[in-house]
Amino acid sequence: MSDTDIVESLKRDLGAKGLELANPAPRRIFLKIAPADLLATATVLRDKYDCAHLSTISGADRGETFEFLYHFASPVAVITVRTGVPRSEPRLPSICAAIPGAILYERELQDMFGVTVEGIPDARRLVLPDDWPDGQFPLRKDWKHVRTEEVIPGGKS
Amino acid sequence: MLNKLTRWSRIKSPWILHLNSGACNACDIEILAALTPRFDVERFGILLKATPRHADVIIASGPVTRQIKDRIIRIYDQTPEPKFVIAVGACAMAGCVYRGAYNIMGGIDQVIPVNMYVPGCPARPDAIIDGVVKLLGKL
């Protein structure tokens, strides 16, 4: 199956769900959908496109929205499913029902971006170190780390 | 006389504990490589021990992450006196490329006292041996 074949067949299968489809580089397909369609899309990709392997979920802070990219790897291409949630109400459905291996990445998103993944099998909060303060999400762009001064023991100066 | 004997035995039989405090593995494989036939630190009576209770020298690698800080202090406390710490690699000394990351405390010396610094990224096995030998020479 070539890239164009995949794009064409994705257009057919997803219909109105696929908001945007692009093929910027060989073996790379970017697909944009609404957050609500995530689980359905993941199921379709898994069953029809041999994309049972979820490589990872990347998140990016795009100002007003958080953008999440689900990288599905099939033997012929990487299909990246892109979805955006508003910063004011960061909620995302879980796809663990379709792809159990997604749990680690979803928990990672909860930690780093402070989104709520709804329907995640293990919904306990996963924070950074034990002493990490509440409400701090390091990968948000407005979060800045303040360095502590390093004290070198011993010696002069 | 007794002191001399104790000092001699301490120099001749340093047992090490390998402590990874969030390193990238490079220093760890080089520490392990120092045990293997090419370098074979058993020549100096150095044995890699599993528990801090048996160890004399803690060889630490890696920048200290916030999560592991308490563990390092605990392991340091568990090691019976006299004990020495060698920081191996740029991360263990000053944090290396991770300087300024939010989850890094800095070098090992920000948490526990360090007796010897071995620079390198990673330090070659012979540089590590050199560090151990310099430490023993100091005793």
Place this chain on the structure above:
Amino acid sequence: MAVLRTFLYLLVYPGLIFLFVYSTFCEWFDRKVYARLQNRMGPTHTGRFGLLQPIADFLKLLAKEDVVPEAADKRLFSVLPAIGLAVVATAGLLLPVWNFDLARPGWTSFPGDIIVILYLLSLPTLILFLAAWSSTNLFSTIGGSRVLTMLFGYEVPLFLAVLSPAILADSWRLAEIAAFYQARPLLLLPNLLGFFVALIAVQAKLERTPFDIPHAETEIVGGTFTEYSGKKLALFRLTFDVELVVASGLLAAVFMGGFPGGAVIGFAHFVVKTLVVIFLLSLIRALTARIRVDQVISFSWKVLAPLAVIQLLAIILLKGFLS
């Protein structure tokens, strides 16, 4: 005079001092052979050829801080290493090193001493178990349970294998068994199978690879010794070294015709024969991977014990044939 002799016997030769010196030498030999088999150098820079390495380890541990864990049974925890050393050192006295001469037997040579020595060699295992249990560390506890589990595996094959030469020699006395085989060296050959069974069982008793399960570093940290440090650890290490000497001495006495020839030649016999046994033990150590505790049990009951029984039957048949 007799008192002085007893003291000399207990303290110098073949008592504590001799055992200490010789067992540290054996540890060095073991480590060096192991390293050379692996194409390494082994201890080199402590004394000549690294000969003093085990002594340096021992002294260093003596000078180290001694930590007793909070939760441990403190009295038991502290006293066990000394008992362990005492037990194996006593076993060492029973070896027919000094008391080789049947005409003028030593005080420690008596009919049935082979049983006593086997029994004394079993005790350290129980002491290890108690030590592990009293330190209350999780890894120690697992190590302790493994120690006991293994004990049920190797003990029976060891007894059967060591006792079959005794049956052939028709004696329960080490000196007599040794003398019997000195007179008839050819009869050692039928015992070869038993020798190898005993070798493997001794390897298990000494908890060396492939049987170093109770203190497998990559699995349960230090296992039985996780909480031990300083003097107590030094004593435990010495216990193992002495046990190595005693066990190899036992095998040499039973399977290799003892240590004849008086003080000097007899001593040379002792050294050469025990070192041969230790070399074989080191070879096994370098040859194998550590097996699991369930595999130890099934191996000893499915392979070692039947072999030992076959050996015993063969010996009984041979005995009937000879008489």
Place this chain on the structure above:
Amino acid sequence: MSFQIPIGPQHPALKEPISLRMTVEGEVITDADIRLGYNHRGLEKLAEERTWIQNIYLTERICGICSHSHATCYVQGVEKLMELTPPRRGLYIRYLVSELERVHSHLLWLGVAGHEAGFDSFFMYTWRDREIVMDLLEMISGNRVHYAINTLGGVRRDLDEGQKSKILEGVATLRKRSEYYFRIGATEPSFVARIAGVGMLSKERAIALCAVGPVLRASGVARDVRKEDPCAVYDELDFNIGTADSCDVLGRVVVRVKELLESYKMIEQMVKGLPDGDIVAKAPRKAKPGETVSRYEAPRGENIHYIQANGSDKPERLKVRAPTLANYPATVEMLRKGFIADIPLIFAAIDPCICCAERTVTLVSARSGEESVVRMSDLRRRALARSGNAPVKGNAVWPF
């Protein structure tokens, strides 16, 4: 009686900080939890504050064993963003180092597997031979572990004729020795008894839990990024994907040995067919806005970097997914019903590289004081419901 034993964060079998919490009954493991976070350094945040060039060295230090693979994956992506085409000689040298690194990593792993099984002689011999490839890498790049040979638009150091012949010589020695040692290592009964039939992971569950690399291939799935997403030179080379269908630790050993032999083949092909020309193209300091997904087959499996550029000299977002992280759910699966003695072997069998996995992920307890964290039971139940519980039987076949 069941109780919990903590493995790590400082444990001799691990060498790296991670906490495994095993619920055991006697010697049998009934449940396993993995707790990360000890090696979390916050690299992704840091990458946003560093320039494109500085990030090469930062990604290289995600992991020491597969340092080149992270750097390569990153550099590949950035080159796409900057629309740079590295010269062919540069690419050949880059992937030559990749394959040498794979050799070093697999030899290291085989030795460590021997060490975890208490087979120290095997460990010593493999690591002695590994020094040959370390010397080659040091000769090419100037450092034993962090090669720093990648730069944007090519590589930093050229190969001369003497080095080429030394590489061929070294690989020939290595091939001879590794074939010999693996043949005898594989016949040692106590070693085989420890690794055969341990750590089962069926094909269906390996796929469902998104396992990667040798773990996936040892379950009979022939997937390899080098084949399915060939970057630059791999489509010009002749090699096969090594698989095994025994689904256990022995299968993983076999897969790695097969890969080693393939790597020797590839190194020889690359050295002999090294094209002439430049080794590096001039790179701009800034990248145009855009995004890219870069994949690379690291020694441990698929490595994926997602890079976003915003037109400045720093990345907008760098997401790194290292292979080890993808293998954790599968590891928990494998550990169940095993013995305590199998923990180090099973865990080592995924070739864990915790530092890779944890460049950003942290799974730590809530402040409830409860220690166990990644409760994999739910996950497992789902996986079971989906694929049934039937491990594939079959013996791994040695490549000799």
Place this chain on the structure above:
Amino acid sequence: MRIAAFLPELLRHLFKKPATVDYPFQKLAVPKDFRGTPYLRPELCIVCKACERDCPAEAIEITDVDPAEKRFKMIIHNDRCIHCAQCVDSCPTTPKAMQIDSLYEIATDDRHKLKAEWVFARAVMKPKASAPAAPAAPAA
């Protein structure tokens, strides 16, 4: 499966010379391009600060000492240095003012001793091609 498969190999090595290099007493050779400790040749440095900008580990620090006389101070923190030699690559002068040598046995008990400092006047833009080779060893 063969019992004691490793035996011949082990016994063969018992009488062979060990693979060990008896390090401190016997030095190991490093390859000619080994990346050891970086150092500065101050007479060549034009203070473009490319090395400071590109250093991934913040190991290079250049400060003004006396702006009027164009005197600068450069500190290389060897405790932070990752020995990647990017500073050498970034250096625009010919011959390069940043250099790297193959020194690696610089273990010490004091981090302050790992700082190497140079105070120098800025070189003119185009140094002569035949600049005197005076490698100032890092003040370790």
